[in-house]
Amino acid sequence: MxxxxxxxxxxxxxxxxxxxxxxxxxxxxxxxxxTPGMQWLVSTDMLVEGRHFLSTVxxxxxxxxxxxxxxxxxxxxxxxxxxxxLALSMPRVDEQFLAGFAxxxxxxxxxxxxxxxxxxxxAGPLNICITVMGEAPAGTALLRSGGQAGDDLYVSGxxxxxxxxxxxxxxxxxxxxxxxFELARRAxxxxxxxxxxxxxxxxxxHSAIDVSDGLLGxxxxxxxRSNLGATLLADxxxxxxxxxxxxxxxxxxxxxxxxxxYELVFSAPATARAAVQAAAAASGTPVTLIGRLEAEPxxxxxxGQGQVLPQTPAAFDHFKS
Amino acid sequence: MxxxxxxxxxxxxxxxxxxxxxxxxxxxxxxxxxTPGMQWLVSTDMLVEGRHFLSTVxxxxxxxxxxxxxxxxxxxxxxxxxxxxLALSMPRVDEQFLAGFAxxxxxxxxxxxxxxxxxxxxAGPLNICITVMGEAPAGTALLRSGGQAGDDLYVSGxxxxxxxxxxxxxxxxxxxxxxxFELARRAxxxxxxxxxxxxxxxxxxHSAIDVSDGLLGxxxxxxxRSNLGATLLADxxxxxxxxxxxxxxxxxxxxxxxxxxYELVFSAPATARAAVQAAAAASGTPVTLIGRLEAEPxxxxxxGQGQVLPQTPAAFDHFKS
Numbered sequence: 001m002x003x004x005x006x007x008x009x010x011x012x013x014x015x016x017x018x019x020x021x022x023x024x025x026x027x028x029x030x031x032x033x034x035t036p037g038m039q040w041l042v043s044t045d046m047l048v049e050g051r052h053f054l055s056t057v058x059x060x061x062x063x064x065x066x067x068x069x070x071x072x073x074x075x076x077x078x079x080x081x082x083x084x085x086l087a088l089s090m091p092r093v094d095e096q097f098l099a100g101f102a103x104x105x106x107x108x109x110x111x112x113x114x115x116x117x118x119x120x121x122x123a124g125p126l127n128i129c130i131t132v133m134g135e136a137p138a139g140t141a142l143l144r145s146g147g148q149a150g151d152d153l154y155v156s157g158x159x160x161x162x163x164x165x166x167x168x169x170x171x172x173x174x175x176x177x178x179x180x181f182e183l184a185r186r187a188x189x190x191x192x193x194x195x196x197x198x199x200x201x202x203x204x205x206h207s208a209i210d211v212s213d214g215l216l217g218x219x220x221x222x223x224x225r226s227n228l229g230a231t232l233l234a235d236x237x238x239x240x241x242x243x244x245x246x247x248x249x250x251x252x253x254x255x256x257x258x259x260x261x262y263e264l265v266f267s268a269p270a271t272a273r274a275a276v277q278a279a280a281a282a283s284g285t286p287v288t289l290i291g292r293l294e295a296e297p298x299x300x301x302x303x304g305q306g307q308v309l310p311q312t313p314a315a316f317d318h319f320k321s
Numbered sequence: 322m323x324x325x326x327x328x329x330x331x332x333x334x335x336x337x338x339x340x341x342x343x344x345x346x347x348x349x350x351x352x353x354x355x356t357p358g359m360q361w362l363v364s365t366d367m368l369v370e371g372r373h374f375l376s377t378v379x380x381x382x383x384x385x386x387x388x389x390x391x392x393x394x395x396x397x398x399x400x401x402x403x404x405x406x407l408a409l410s411m412p413r414v415d416e417q418f419l420a421g422f423a424x425x426x427x428x429x430x431x432x433x434x435x436x437x438x439x440x441x442x443x444a445g446p447l448n449i450c451i452t453v454m455g456e457a458p459a460g461t462a463l464l465r466s467g468g469q470a471g472d473d474l475y476v477s478g479x480x481x482x483x484x485x486x487x488x489x490x491x492x493x494x495x496x497x498x499x500x501x502f503e504l505a506r507r508a509x510x511x512x513x514x515x516x517x518x519x520x521x522x523x524x525x526x527h528s529a530i531d532v533s534d535g536l537l538g539x540x541x542x543x544x545x546r547s548n549l550g551a552t553l554l555a556d557x558x559x560x561x562x563x564x565x566x567x568x569x570x571x572x573x574x575x576x577x578x579x580x581x582x583y584e585l586v587f588s589a590p591a592t593a594r595a596a597v598q599a600a601a602a603a604s605g606t607p608v609t610l611i612g613r614l615e616a617e618p619x620x621x622x623x624x625g626q627g628q629v630l631p632q633t634p635a636a637f638d639h640f641k642s
Contacts, residue, residue, distance in 0.1 A: 028465070033459070044406040089367055141350070
């Protein structure tokens with residue numbers, strides 16, 4: 001099967017033209033209609049086998065995750081997803097892999113009403129690069145730099161299950177049952193991008209970021225860009241019942257330095273507590289108050305007794321760990 | 322050097338904020354201002370070592386080419402380039418490579434006033450994925466599907482030097498001197514995207530495509546999408562003085578099935594000949610009349626005596642050749 005047949009078979013859909021996309025796959029460029037008053041938001045993520053996913057992952061989950069991690073970036077900025085491109089390098093044409101990958105990819109795309117508008121396929125080591133485009137009313141994008149001293153700090157959903165799965169794969173943690181492992185593995189392989197929450201927080205949150213490299217590291221980006229410090233209450237960090245059954249040190253590692261959580265960490269003024277909870281309810285996404293932004297530089301992580309935790313796990317770095 | 326240091330050192334620029342890009346590198350998404358009345362055009366290309374470039378290519382040229390092939394897609398649609406993202410997978414942090422790559426990349430970006438607005442870097446086999454975004458007035462994008470029977474067919478610049486270099490690398494062609502080889506190699510490694518010509522042809526050309534997989538194959542896409550046939554005059558295909566000195570069979574192979582030319586093939590009504598020449602002159606890009614679109618299906622390639630050439634080289638396919 002050649003490149004063009006492959007694109008046609010797996011990535012060109014029989015459905016009618018997508019609304020707002022006058023020209024989709026099949027020309028030199030896609031053409032996307034702009035909505036008056038909106039700015040464009042763009043993000044790109046590249047996934048490499050053995051680095052971002054294991055060779056054992058189900059193709060359907062990989063298709064889901066490749067798009068999910070990109071949608072999570074749009075969510076963190078409060079953007080409405082519009083379109084995405086997919087570039088795929090594969091050692092050979094594996095039809096079973098491609099069918100599963102496309103199924104997972106399009107299921108998530110359809111859930112968000114977002115169109116695959118272009119791409120590229122080539123022979124080479126397995127590599128998946130997706131670029132997403134979205135839009136938000138001019139000047140309303142949530143940014144890392146918008147934090148203000150005194151802001152409440154929140155996180156969506158729960159943290160740490162993806163890291164827990166990674167520790168099991170690494171052999172440094174053991175879970176009580178296969179069901180427990182499947183729960184953790186599902187968190188790692190099938191993250192939920194918080195797209196509705198991000199949009200609901202526009203005009204309410206001062207700053208936001210998605211947790212892809214671990215809470216401490218990602219929050220650090222907000223602090224640096226906002227020129228602030230923070231206090232984080234380690235024991236308030238939301239975690240699944242599964243993670244809550246693990247040893248405390250493992251819970252702390254997973255919640256503080258998890259990575260692959262794809263939850264939103266955001267800050268909002270204390271006067272907006274009701275608005276934050278309304279946004280959470282409207283988007284069907286739980287949020288938890290986990291600390292506060294402060295003028296004093298540095299990140300202070302406190303335990304339940306108000307004691308500063310002596311050491312904090314480092315953020316994940318693709319060229320370091 | 323970690324991922325964040327690497328991005329900061331090589332891909333974050335000291336210059337002031339780019340106009341029209343309120344948020345560039347450093348947040349979850351870039352934010353790009355939209356121009357009222359414009360549609361968005363998007364394209365993505367992935368380059369893999371050994372497939373799209375040789376390991377011996379100078380990093381500066383690779384940086385140039387990775388962006389050039391993407392700009393060429395915008396050119397083929399008549400779009401004005403606005404912004405691009407870069408995702409880069411590398412086996413290790415090679416500072417000399419990165420410095421050269423960034424130099425070539427930004428030199429071309431600056432020449433077109435286009436901003437690098439985001440990206441991703443990761444460890445893995447060498448892989449470069451760029452996504453470009455541009456804009457054009459609503460409804461004016463040049464498409465493969467717009468060809469009309471009776472249209473003149475044109476190509477910009479010259480064809481075949483890149484393929485000539487490939488044949489030398491493959492050992493199937495020998496050039497008279499090292500200078501000749503450098504000329505051909507430069508065509509392969511440093512293509513010029515015809516961005517100004519593409520924009521000048523809006524409202525004049527009926528259809529356009531860029532030649533990335535070889536003239537015959539790419540023209541075939543136009544014929545299929547426009548539901549037309551064509552006659553092509555093989556001996557009129559523009560070629561460099563270097564290629565014109567090679568055996569006729571090699572000239573035909575290189576001009577008809579070159580690939581990596583990144584010239585524009587476009588069609589325009591015969592009544593627009595003066596307008597086409599004016600667009601070529603205004604953009605400083607030579608164009609040559611090479612044939613005609615016809616209602617009769619199929620592609621007829623004629624030699625100087627009007628005889629149909631018996632066989633035509635196949636288009637390049639990344640999963641076939």
